[in-house]
Amino acid sequence: MNQLQIILIGVYTACLLYMTLFSMVQLNLLKAYRRQKKNKQILPALQPGDHHPLVTVQLPIFNELYVVDRLLDNITKLDYPKDKLQIQVLDDSTDETVGHAAKKVEEYKALGFDIVHIHRTNRQGYKAGALKEGMLTAKGEFIAIFDADFLPEPDFIRRAIPYFTSERVGVVQTRWSHLNEDYSLLTRLQAFQLNVHFTVEQAGRCEAGHFLQFNGTAGIWRKSTIYDAGGWHSDTLTEDLDLSYRAQLRGWKINYIEDITCPSELPVEIYGYKSQQFRWMKGGAENTRKLLPVILKSDLPWKTKFYSAMHLMASSIFLIIFWVALLSVPVLYVMGDLNMKATFLGFCLLGTLSVMSVFYEANVVTCWEGQPFWTRMGKFLLLFPTFMAVSMGLSFHNSIAVIQGFRGRKSSFVRTPKFSIVKTTGSFENNRYVIQKIDWKTWIEMLILGYFIFAIGLAFSIEYYSFLLFHSLLFLGFGINFFYSMRHLNMK
DSSP: OOOOHHHHHHHHHHHHHHHHHHHHHHHHHHHHHHHHHHOOOOOOOOOOSSEEEEEEEEEESSSSSTTTTHHHHHHHHSSSSSGGEEEEEEOOOOSTTHHHHHHHHHHHHHTEEEEEEEEEESSHHHHHHHHHHHHHTOOSEEEEEOOOTTTOOHHHHHHHGGOOTTTEEEEEEEEETTTTTSSSSHHHHHHHHHHHHIIIIHHHHHHHHHOOOSSSEEEEHHHHHHHHHTHHHHHSSSHHHHHHHHHHHHHOOOEEEEEEEEOOOOOOOOHHHHHHHHHHHHHHHHHHHHHHHHHHHHHHHHHHHHHHHHHHGGHHHHHHHHHHHHHHHHHHHHHHHOOHHHHHHHHHHHHHHHHHHHHHIIIHHHBTTBBBBHHHHHHHHHHHHHHHHHHHHHHHHHHHHHHHHHOOOOOOOOOOOOOOOOOTOOOOOOOOOOOOOHHHHHHHHHHHEEEEEEEEHHHHHTOOOTTTTHHHHHHHHHHHHHHHHHHHTOOO
């Protein structure tokens, strides 16, 4: 074996080891999640005779023409005393959304609501800047935050406030549910993945005492926590993750409440979904660069440091997946000489079964509960391999985001367009927010698709089929990605 082969196998094995470590962390969170399900206590909601603290509801919006009316109509239905509720519409819009929001605010102000329309024209600091601006006039002891595509139930605040069970609880985060999960394959796959985050990951971290995060929306902050942690910063694209960690480093606790759900609208077109993924992945890498050195130098227990590092670096898994995919073709030749098939197969099988267990628990056992068992199993057996494929298909796109984040390259906050599509009805054709420009990353993804077509052909040519399933999934994932990119390109 020559030096190049040694390097190749070494890099490939290291990537597989990292993926295995990541899957083992997920399994440990699954164990904690199951323990939490047995031990959790559901607190009663605030009743009319109970003390109702003053709550400020912040609604950061930017060009939300299709959903702003729905948002304000919904928020004003919150079952909470009017004299204990302040609503701030934090509007950075540059289109007709401004007029719609201002009109709605005046309507509800006339009905006795303490509601204000705060319109910024510079968009400085993006969402973090808008939230920071709102803090200047926020009256509430608690700050509830909802993005434009979220529709909390009327009793949301009354149910959430009791979970501030001590003075050191600084945040209560709730679970996202999905208004349009069954709209398309794309929305089903998003829900499939988010269900894992909002069950196993969030509840597991909370139960185990690890650091977790406020998810940017559908949660409530203690105002004093925000100030004590240093306020909102705009130096990363995921200001929610940033403030969450700074607050926990100051000794504040985040309570995650799985039993309170907040319905939301999933992105229905591929470019909106990819821009959301890019922001989340890059923001995660930016926060790793910013916060990981602080965590490692702190006096936190080693277990907290380890799980915090794995959490912050979660976005880097796409970089690893991409390297594993890219290097798999040259590894084909080397493995034939080294007879390492069993070793690599063991790594892949262990990781896949671990991830499958987590997704099974989150979806089949928890989120789809109430549906017939075989219906749930049928959905799972269809969605799991498809999800794995599409995740692989996004690995190049998300890797670029991660690399940019680690390098400290700055970019603007690109918001995810909302179209007011719920259930299985509605169309986003001719919607003004649909992106019509195909970017360079999509053309590279087309070339990568060709690369894995070549890999599949190569397997048959040399009669070596160890990677055939893997390359077939990569072909499917990049193919679905490119198909949707072309299909949604001309929807205006």
